[in-house]
Amino acid sequence: NAGVTQTPKFQVLKTGQSMTLQCAQDMNHNSMYWYRQDPGMGLRLIYYSASEGTTDKGEVPNGYNVSRLNKREFSLRLESAAPSQTSVYFCASSGVSSSYEQYFGPGTRLTVT
């Protein structure tokens, strides 16, 4: 099992550009999450999906959209990137098979100039 995979690992964008961060899990988990981690701020929830077909806002959703494409995949889109979105983004998943412990992807380091 690959667990939770994220692409890309690194990305540099100019202000105003758009991009989609991809996340996939092969553990048959129902729930998936997108977090961002900023120095001195800790991890914060951007969006989550409790099950296929549903998505909900977390603590810091502004400037982002998500798609739960199927049970495996949960993508995060930045429509018009801003320097304030420079961060490390983590995807995670959880479900009955993990006793609801969350499994994290390796992260995407995004810089917006």
Added chain:
Amino acid sequence: KNEVEQSPQNLTAQEGEFITINCSYSVGISALHWLQQHPGGGIVSLFMLSSGKKKHGRLIATINIQEKHSSLHITASHPRDSAVYICAPSKGGAQKLVFGQGTRLTINP
């Protein structure tokens, strides 16, 4: 005031010492997670607990729901335990996590 407070923020100890990291929270929770973030950035779940105590190897986690407090203990600490340890209570059925700032642990040989 932060919903989750961890102490200490930084901890340096010698190999073999007993380590305790504390977490206090103000939100109502369904469970509490302890996570480990390696120096390379990867995040691993150590424990999820909703009552009592859990033990994995040299790591022990306890929670007191009434006092809204959890502790993570490491026995016989080793340099490979050097990492950031993050407390994250979860709210609601969707396991939405609220994160502490983390405790940076350094174990010197």
